[in-house]
Amino acid sequence: MTSAKLFVTKRAKSVASEVDTAGNDRDGAEPDPEFGSVESIRETTEAAIDEITAPDGDQECLHCGLSLPAAGPPVCHRCGVAR
Numbered sequence: 001m002t003s004a005k006l007f008v009t010k011r012a013k014s015v016a017s018e019v020d021t022a023g024n025d026r027d028g029a030e031p032d033p034e035f036g037s038v039e040s041i042r043e044t045t046e047a048a049i050d051e052i053t054a055p056d057g058d059q060e061c062l063h064c065g066l067s068l069p070a071a072g073p074p075v076c077h078r079c080g081v082a083r
């Protein structure tokens, strides 16, 4: 084996072990072959959008009391008062 092939082999094993480690961090389960795939991302996109867009109710407008999402604009969208 040439040194270049040896390097590539070692590097590929190193990358593979890093991927395995990341996969095993998920509740100690076996690496999920679907993890990070286009299919799994498509399946979880809707849940992620719900999570992002759902009002968390943590903040309320000081003026009118409207519940404001934490990621929203710095002013109340009902009365325009800065929060």
Ligand SMILES: [Zn+2]
Pocket (backbone or CB within 6 Å): 061, 062, 063, 064, 065, 066, 076, 077, 078, 079, 080, 081
């Ligand atoms: Zn308001």
